[in-house]
Amino acid sequence: MADTHLKIFVVEDDEWYNRLLVHTLSLNVDYEIKSFPTAGEFLKALQESPDIVTLDYRLPDMNGLDLLKKIKEENSEVQVILISEQNDIETVVNLLKFGVYDYIVKTNDIRERLLLTVQNIRNGIGMKREISSLRREVHKKYQFRNTIMGESPAIKAVYALIEKALDTNITVIITGETGTGKELAAKAIHYNSKRRNKPFVPVNVTAIPSELIESELFGHEKGAFTGAASRRIGRFEEADGGTLFLDEIGEMDPALQSKLLRALQEKEIVRVGSNKAISTDCRIIVATNRNLLEEVKKGNFREDLYYRLRGLPVELPPLRERGNDILILASHFVERFCAENEISLKKLSQQAQQKLLGYPFPGNIRELKSVVELAVTLSDTITIGPEDIILDPGNPLSDIMVDDLTLRQYELKIIKAMLRKHNNDIKTVAVKLDIGISTIYRLLREEKQS
Numbered sequence: 001m002a003d004t005h006l007k008i009f010v011v012e013d014d015e016w017y018n019r020l021l022v023h024t025l026s027l028n029v030d031y032e033i034k035s036f037p038t039a040g041e042f043l044k045a046l047q048e049s050p051d052i053v054t055l056d057y058r059l060p061d062m063n064g065l066d067l068l069k070k071i072k073e074e075n076s077e078v079q080v081i082l083i084s085e086q087n088d089i090e091t092v093v094n095l096l097k098f099g100v101y102d103y104i105v106k107t108n109d110i111r112e113r114l115l116l117t118v119q120n121i122r123n124g125i126g127m128k129r130e131i132s133s134l135r136r137e138v139h140k141k142y143q144f145r146n147t148i149m150g151e152s153p154a155i156k157a158v159y160a161l162i163e164k165a166l167d168t169n170i171t172v173i174i175t176g177e178t179g180t181g182k183e184l185a186a187k188a189i190h191y192n193s194k195r196r197n198k199p200f201v202p203v204n205v206t207a208i209p210s211e212l213i214e215s216e217l218f219g220h221e222k223g224a225f226t227g228a229a230s231r232r233i234g235r236f237e238e239a240d241g242g243t244l245f246l247d248e249i250g251e252m253d254p255a256l257q258s259k260l261l262r263a264l265q266e267k268e269i270v271r272v273g274s275n276k277a278i279s280t281d282c283r284i285i286v287a288t289n290r291n292l293l294e295e296v297k298k299g300n301f302r303e304d305l306y307y308r309l310r311g312l313p314v315e316l317p318p319l320r321e322r323g324n325d326i327l328i329l330a331s332h333f334v335e336r337f338c339a340e341n342e343i344s345l346k347k348l349s350q351q352a353q354q355k356l357l358g359y360p361f362p363g364n365i366r367e368l369k370s371v372v373e374l375a376v377t378l379s380d381t382i383t384i385g386p387e388d389i390i391l392d393p394g395n396p397l398s399d400i401m402v403d404d405l406t407l408r409q410y411e412l413k414i415i416k417a418m419l420r421k422h423n424n425d426i427k428t429v430a431v432k433l434d435i436g437i438s439t440i441y442r443l444l445r446e447e448k449q450s
Helices: 015-026 039-048 064-074 089-097 110-141 153-165 182-191 213-218 254-266 292-298 303-309 325-340 350-357 364-378 407-421 426-433 437-449
Strands: 006-011 031-036 052-056 079-084 102-105 172-175 200-204 243-247 268-270 277-279 283-288 312-315
Touching: 006 015, 006 039, 006 110, 015 031, 015 052, 015 110, 031 039, 039 064, 052 064, 052 110, 064 079, 064 089, 079 110, 089 102, 102 110, 153 182, 153 312, 172 182, 182 200, 182 243, 182 283, 213 254, 213 268, 254 268, 254 303, 292 303, 325 350, 325 364, 350 364, 407 426, 407 437, 426 437
Parallel strands: 006 031, 006 052, 052 079, 079 102, 172 283, 172 312, 200 243, 243 283
Antiparallel strands: 268 277
16 A cells, blocks of 8 residues: 555664664655664653564563563554564564564565565555545444434434444344335444444345355355355355344245244354354344234244344335425435536425425335436436426326315316326226215316316
8 A cells, every 4th residue: 555654663772783774664755763772762652653663582671572562462453573683483483473473584685575574564554444444434324314314203213223223232123115225224223333343244035046045144065066166155154243134034935944043043054065063143134025923924934033033123114104304315316416427416496396295106215216316317407397307107196296286176186197097987086086976077077167
């Protein structure tokens, strides 16, 4: 990593060798170098948190192994390079056991060897910093109030439940219609929990063929079945220390449900083709758009597995029950789509907002996102109008709530939309709307007379 600045401390009592090491390392402007002739002077400065320490094995006031132990006790992240005049294998092995990064003998090529070792450490530190930065970004991205956006009472109830899920490892079962954001909710729980720095491993049960799902979850040994050319760890092992998210759990084959139950009860799995049990430590979050209790009654889902998974229930409300959250989400999707595509920020007009509010969004948030992105694309100005909002053409009520009308005007508009859908079959429309045929005739007649 070229932009990784390093702080390096040189601990060497030989004045000439001290200057040699300092000069060699100072050739790189990204390295900040400090040198110390004794262990005592170095220990006073250890609180400055160097990234690397080059350490002479034989110092006047302490040997290298004792000083190495003190460094690691103070800060285990410091990388230590031991430098010695002797090439003693037993000493090297002992030092490596206590965490020394490298052992370099004082020879003519020490400068090249030292620079290479420091560069290798630098690359590793850069990678760690990058991973740490990415983790912070992911944590920020999935702060649940930024992930599950809204101000409706329904969504605030979801916030309260998620808060309760953060401090324990209780199994969480997330329910809701397709498109309500169940995986986002699972990620919000994981990335705000104590397991945030460990993996979040999602598995969509419906996306994996039934004959492969066992291997996917538990892994397999080489030769376990035709095509198993090598050992493969499963998702349970991948999620060790983190969270395993099982989406569409209600679709799981009954034959696998018993094996999943055992894995959850025993907290261990057995790879396909093996008899060895492997301990696992992962939090379980499951999601479904089915009523699992009803599936239990139908015999499609094991009752004992249902009670094992029930844990903390989080039900995500459909978008049609979230009121003005539709506009909050729509504005968010507009801003994000404009930013991602580097176009000027657009705004939803009042009529466009009314059109969105009047539509039931059977596809929920996923459908709203698609509708908004298309609207941004279609809009020729910075204002998105109602004509840019393309809703499901199969829904006769998609354009009903655009204007401010009286209740009687809305009734007439709904009737006319249903008549268009059913080819002007007044009897069918009367049945669908649960009103009398005479009411339909009367409203149509009143419109003509007005």
